[in-house]
Amino acid sequence: MRYWLGQVSKEWVPGRGGHGLQTSFDCHWREQALAGDADAIRNLTDVALQELYPFCLYRVGNRRELCEEVVQETVLRALDRLAEYDPQRANGDILRWLTGLARNEIHRVLAREKNTVSLEAMWARVDGEMLAAYARLDNEAFSRDVLDREETRLLVNATMSQLPPHYREALEHKYIRGKSVREMAQMQSLSEKAAESLLSRARGAFRAAFLTIARNLDAQTTGC
Amino acid sequence: MTADKMPESAEQGGETVSERNLERLLNTAYRPERPSEEFAIRLRTAAQKHSAKRKEKSDMVESTVNVHAGERAGFGRIVGWSLAAAAAIMVIVALILSHGRSEPKSAYRMPEKGSKADTALAVPGSRLEFSGTQAPAVLPSSSTPATNYAPLQVLLPKPLFEGTPKAMKGLNLAKPRNVNEPFMVPAGCENVSLNKPVKSSDPEPTVGELKQVTDGDKEAVEGSYIELGPGLQWVQIDLQRQYSIYAIMLWHFHKEARVYHAVVVQVADDPDFITNVRTVFNNDASNSAGLGVGADLEYLDEYTGKLIDAKGVKARYVRCYSKGNTSNDQNHYTEVEVYGIPSK
Numbered sequence: 251m252r253y254w255l256g257q258v259s260k261e262w263v264p265g266r267g268g269h270g271l272q273t274s275f276d277c278h279w280r281e282q283a284l285a286g287d288a289d290a291i292r293n294l295t296d297v298a299l300q301e302l303y304p305f306c307l308y309r310v311g312n313r314r315e316l317c318e319e320v321v322q323e324t325v326l327r328a329l330d331r332l333a334e335y336d337p338q339r340a341n342g343d344i345l346r347w348l349t350g351l352a353r354n355e356i357h358r359v360l361a362r363e364k365n366t367v368s369l370e371a372m373w374a375r376v377d378g379e380m381l382a383a384y385a386r387l388d389n390e391a392f393s394r395d396v397l398d399r400e401e402t403r404l405l406v407n408a409t410m411s412q413l414p415p416h417y418r419e420a421l422e423h424k425y426i427r428g429k430s431v432r433e434m435a436q437m438q439s440l441s442e443k444a445a446e447s448l449l450s451r452a453r454g455a456f457r458a459a460f461l462t463i464a465r466n467l468d469a470q471t472t473g474c
Numbered sequence: 475m476t477a478d479k480m481p482e483s484a485e486q487g488g489e490t491v492s493e494r495n496l497e498r499l500l501n502t503a504y505r506p507e508r509p510s511e512e513f514a515i516r517l518r519t520a521a522q523k524h525s526a527k528r529k530e531k532s533d534m535v536e537s538t539v540n541v542h543a544g545e546r547a548g549f550g551r552i553v554g555w556s557l558a559a560a561a562a563i564m565v566i567v568a569l570i571l572s573h574g575r576s577e578p579k580s581a582y583r584m585p586e587k588g589s590k591a592d593t594a595l596a597v598p599g600s601r602l603e604f605s606g607t608q609a610p611a612v613l614p615s616s617s618t619p620a621t622n623y624a625p626l627q628v629l630l631p632k633p634l635f636e637g638t639p640k641a642m643k644g645l646n647l648a649k650p651r652n653v654n655e656p657f658m659v660p661a662g663c664e665n666v667s668l669n670k671p672v673k674s675s676d677p678e679p680t681v682g683e684l685k686q687v688t689d690g691d692k693e694a695v696e697g698s699y700i701e702l703g704p705g706l707q708w709v710q711i712d713l714q715r716q717y718s719i720y721a722i723m724l725w726h727f728h729k730e731a732r733v734y735h736a737v738v739v740q741v742a743d744d745p746d747f748i749t750n751v752r753t754v755f756n757n758d759a760s761n762s763a764g765l766g767v768g769a770d771l772e773y774l775d776e777y778t779g780k781l782i783d784a785k786g787v788k789a790r791y792v793r794c795y796s797k798g799n800t801s802n803d804q805n806h807y808t809e810v811e812v813y814g815i816p817s818k
Contacts (some may be wrong), residue, residue: 286529288522295518303509318513325517326524334695346731354681354696361680361703388492397502404501425500453496460499 265461275344276337284332294344298325301345302352304411309356312404316359324352345415365443384464409460417452424449533790534735625656626663626721626781626813633777634694634729645733645800651778659720660786660815663752666717667792667812673710673745676702680804684709692809694777705804706736706763709810711792712745717814722754724794726775727806732774733775736797737762739782741789752789755782763795775799779809788817 262388269330274292282290306324310316328335328351335347383396384405394403423429423437435445563660602640655669672684682700687709691698703707719741725733742751756768773780793810796805 261592283525286525290516291521291525295514296523299509299514299517304507307507318509318517321509322520323516325521329521329528348695357681358701358804361701375492387495388490390497391491391500397498402499402503403505406499407505407507410504410506422506423502425497426504426506453493457492457496457499462495 274342275335275340276342280332280335280337285327294328295325297345299350301415302348304407305349306356308408308411310359310363316363320352320355320359323355326350327351327355374383381464385461387461387464405460405463409456409465412459412463413452413455416448419456420449420452421456434471481498530645574650579748583786585789620678622661623658624661624663625817626659628723628777628779628781628811628813631694631725631808632730633693638693645772648773650774650776651706651781653778657721657781657783659813660718663720663813663815665811666713666719666814666816667711667810670714671712673712674702675707676805687711687807689811690809692725692779694727694808699808701808702800702805702807706795706797706803707805708793708795709807710745710791711810711812713790713792713812716743716817717791717792717811717812718786718788718790718817719754719814720786721813722782722784722792722794723809723811724782725777725797725808725810726778726799727808728775728779730801732775732799732801734770734775734796734799736768736795737770737772738763738765738768738795739766740793741784741787742791742793743789745791747793750789752787754784754787755780758797763797779811784812784814787794 256390275297279293284296302321302324303317305471306320307317310320328348331351335344337344340347380396380399380401383390383392384402410421412420420434423434424431429437431446431449432442434440434449435442438445438448440448494706516647536552584626667688668690669685670688672687674684677684679700679702683699684700686698686700688711722739724737724739726732726737737755738753738758739755740751741746743749753766753768755770756766757770758765759772792810794807794810798805
């Protein structure tokens with residue numbers, strides 16, 4: 251089951267971090283972090299908490315204690331290997347480098363916990379009827395019953411964890427915090443048109459990822 | 475499954491069903507996963523502490539380097555002045571002597587028969603003596619006197635020790651290898667394991683692919699090593715023909731100061747290690763691998779690699795065992811190199 255998470259994540263686009271993180275992880279930041287500057291280190295842990303945590307959670311079977319271990323080890327490893335981080339190559343976006351390090355930690359944790367963590371088991375609860383309902387996303391309105399199901403919540407959260415941070419941030423502003431397009435534009439110093447366009451692209455990315463995951467789950471359960 | 479608004483047309487008021495579904499999914503089902511405040515505090519504290527420790531360590535290294543650089547600069551000046559003075563004296567002496575001579579003489583003198591500089595062949599099992607600053611070389615003990623020898627050429631990876639080494643009390647470790655000490659092998663001896671097929675007791679490594687064991691990449695970075703499961707594991711290289719093996723270089727994981735346990739290296743004539751199995755290295759003092767008690771010492775895995783003297787043993791298959799390490803129970807292999815010459 252691990253493969254589909256990897257497949258969707260390939261669509262990641264480098265961004266400058268979501269959730270209002272305005273830090274550019276450039277050469278200046280790296281110098282400060284290497285010098286042990288408390289604010290620079292804090293910026294790194296903020297990215298880890300806000301961006302890396304959801305990325306890792308569904309990759310370790312939704313087990314919070316394992317996710318915390320992975321995130322912490324990744325941050326410490328990143329501090330040890332900071333000299334290898336190339337801000338110019340990463341265009342100031344440290345998240346992709348961090349996720350690379352996190353993948354190794356996830357491998358390590360999954361190998362150690364292979365008897366207790368089963369990514370398959372996490373999704374086994376999603377029955378075929380639900381998957382068929384998800385697949386009708388474009389054609390039929392979801393019922394209240396579908397929306398209230400725990401599996402739906404799991405699937406939506408997993409989908410959101412796959413999205414690039416700026417898309418996730420746009421969707422959260424709109425649907426969780428109830429911001430208007432104008433407010434979003436002001437917050438992100440964009441024109442209204444650009445904010446609307448960003449939101450539209452974010453919705454498109456969410457839809458594609460949601461359907462991909464649902465389809466792959468369906469293939470798994472029906473043995474295709 | 476009863477829809478709250480069914481049936482519904484594909485498009486209502488300019489908004490498609492798909493858009494409405496997405497909106498409802500995000501409004502109703504999405505609950506962002508956030509780490510607990512307790513974890514956030516723990517992570518921030520750990521990161522700040524780790525960073526402070528790193529800074530302290532790097533400051534110490536820097537000050538040591540500065541002191542050494544200063545010492546070297548001072549020493550260099552003294553040597554420079556001494557050489558200049560010696561040269562001046564020699565020129566003066568030469569000028570004085572040249573006045574009293576009728577015939578000029580060549581400065582070159584042939585070495586005397588049997589002198590150290592005249593040694594062309596190495597004596598097996600002994601150390602070659604070198605004049606000047608070159609370090610002594612060790613010969614494989616089983617080599618024959620008539621063979622021509624050359625130092626083993628091994629391309630070393632970049633040294634990279636990270637993190638705080640785990641406590642390694644009670645271990646009787648071998649002395650680290652001196653890379654300036656050439657290991658002599660018969661001329662023409664080369665790495666015969668490069669890109670050769672690899673098998674393992676754990677056919678699906680947790681990290682990496684088996685072919686990485688012989689891909690020539692021995693750097694201590696992610697993507698260069700493989701991780702096998704816990705407990706006793708092995709990797710096996712098929713050299714695809716019989717070779718006289720003189721040296722085996724082994725890099726487990728040299729990014730961190732670690733000692734791998736029960737390191738046993740065997741060679742054999744068949745892939746199942748039934749026929750003509752010979753052990754060329756064994757540091758399993760407690761026989762935990764069940765391959766016999768080993769007399770070799772455990773060692774710290776370093777960028778210099780573990781050099782195993784295979785003494786010209788003839789074999790096609792090489793198998794390396796290990797059983798966890800001082801940091802965890804896993805087994806890692808960055809690279810294995812087998813140096814030999816085709817066997818007649």
